[in-house]
Amino acid sequence: MGSLADVRRTAGAGAREVDLCGGVVYPGLIDTHSHLSSYADCLDRVDCGLSRRSIAGVLEALRAKSATVGDEEWILGYGYDDTGLEDKRHLTRWDLDTVSRDKPIFVIHISVHFAYANTKALELLGITEDTRFAGGEVGLGEDGQPSGYLAEMAAMAAMSRLPAPSAEAIRSNLTRAIAHYNSQGFTTIMDGGIGLSGDAEQITRSYLELARADALNARVYLQFLPAIMSKLAPFGLYHFGSTHLTFGGLKFFIDGSIQGFTAALLEDYHSRPNHRGALLMPEEDIDAMVAAHHQAGIQVAIHANGDLAVETALRAFEKAVSAYGHKALHHMIVHAQTASDNQLERMKACGVIPSFFSRHIEVWGDRHVEIFLGPERTARLNPAGSSVRLGMPFTLHVDTPVLPVTALASMHAAVNRVSSGGVLLGPDQRICPLEALRAYTTYAALCCGGEHDRGRIAPGCFADFVVLSDNLERIPPENLRDVRVNMTFTGGRLVYHA
CATH class of the missing domain: 3.10.310.70 (Diaminopimelate Epimerase; Chain A, domain 1)
Structure with missing residues (x-):
């Protein structure tokens, strides 16, 4: 951005100068998959x-x-x-x-x-x-x-069907929840599945009211479940909004949870012979949903944990691209935990971005080895290392409220891959701190259509910054989780100060 003298000259007289006290400025972090509105409900x-x-x-x-x-x-x-x-x-x-x-x-x-x-x-x-x-x-x-x-x-x-909180409570809890994300360095949050819980119409209205009142301290990108998107799409209500609130694309589920034995696998669960889980909907319905939205220019994010689900989602995207051509929509496979290298190569070929739940290795890794997947499959769970070797973008997430809001602990897990029991799981899938940072910045920006205005510190981008206590590339990788968020700025506005 130039020398200090250049910056002072550009800023002009009267500009506020902030002493970072040895901190390091990074682009504001982008959460590509969590459930902000569901997390807001959890506060009560x-x-x-x-x-x-x-x-x-x-x-x-x-x-x-x-x-x-x-x-x-x-x-x-x-x-x-x-x-x-x-x-x-x-x-x-x-x-x-x-x-x-x-x-x-x-x-x-x-x-x-x-x-x-x-x-x-x-x-x-x-x-x-x-x-x-x-x-x-x-x-x-x-x-x-x-x-x-x-x-x-x-x-x-x-x-x-649970009783919805009042409109006032929803707005209040969304504001409180966003403050938690700000405290972890986030300036953009993707709410992955409006309609999953609560009153989707009231939640969307509350977001709009907060945005119009300039009361959103982060940029929010909404993804809608099929029943909600079916009401919005005929009116073209997608890929539009303000600088702080965007109506994004479609999100839907095709399998369940590995630790619940409902993710759809190609091979049996480690402790349950002859049980592989199952898809939540017929493959032809998945193909039709992806094709219709791809043709219309609507981004699609598919929840797929097991390798059978990943394969099914990937085939649907490949068929849509074959029928209607490549589009810069940056479709997503959310979690993609058991994806093979071949599946990752094919994702790259058709422009699909995987988002990995890297803290699974830390939080459930020992249980994955003993109960769910066994040692071999656990060793390549959330294959960020393979994605780096293939030269493809990927993101990281913690699926809040599944786990508490964090980026640094997520990066730590992807870089170190050590379970809560102290076992190194899949050393070849470890990544360097810079790649982990890209997963929350430049790569993440692709998923919310923000590659031109966020995820970098450059002229023309939003003034979204996080100030960290340390340089992520100059500290021992095992200390990543100890890095502190000192300040967060959204649009040049200080929204968090430690």
Whole structure:
């Protein structure tokens, strides 16, 4: 950008000069996959994660919340991880009924692919032993009645029916949530799946109201589930908006979660012979959805964890490109955790960008080795190293609220690939800090149509910056997670100061 004298001359008299106190300026970070609006909802919910240690701890936390709410209010929890808690099992309605049989209780799994409801919640949601969901499961107990366990499309349908917060609460929680992202250096956030939970219309309206009031401290890019996009697309309501809010493209799911045994794999799960998961919808429906949106010029992001799902998504993109030609839409395969090198090469050929959940290696890596995938497949989980060798763009994410908002811990995981048990998993898939930074800046900018205005510090780009405590390329890689965010600027405005 020039020397200090050049910058002072360009800025002119009266410009504010900020002493970074030894910090280092980087482009504002871009989160290419999380669920900002769902995370905003979680701010008023009960954390049922691993800090509770056991089902008894989870129920105690829910019981404490129950004591503070009225008889008609729902008690909502999130972050339940069945394979990480001492009990090693899913919740049931009988567990939740011990908290209350009169108040509805609903807990969302850490993967967001499963949920648990007590008897009252099942009643209010209209779920019985005869309820069916395409691509989903309503678990039944030995008595033939719903056990409270809901999987995939059954869980998502239930989440969409939960009572919506007030418009004021949505706006307030979105503002609070964005502040959390700012504190981690993010200046652009992609909300991956409007319609996944809550009132999609009210959430979208709240975003618009905040943007019009100049009250968004980050740039937000919305991706819509099929039912919502089908209402917007006929009016051309995609790829438009302001500098702070963009209506993006389509997001949909074709498989589930590896740690829930619902991701669609080409080979059996490590601890479950003859079980490979399954696609959530027929391949011909996936092909048709991708082709229609590609032809219309709408970006498509497909959730695909297992290698069968990745292959199915990739074939759909290849068919669309063959039929309608290449378009600079930067379609995405979200997670792509088990992608092979051949699949990555084909993604590169048709302009598809994989987004990897790199912290899986750290948080679930030991369980992947022992339970889900075995050592060989775990060693190449989230193959960022292969992507670097192939010279293709890729991004990293933590799928908040699945894991807490962070970029630096995500980069640390991709660079080091060490599990929580201290095991190095897949050394050949490690990447250097600069590539990890690109995954959150220049590469990430492609996914939100921002390659011309963000992800770099250059004339013509937004003044979106993060000031970090250290130079990422001059510290030991094992210390990446200890780097601090000192300041975050969006559009030249200071939105976070440590």
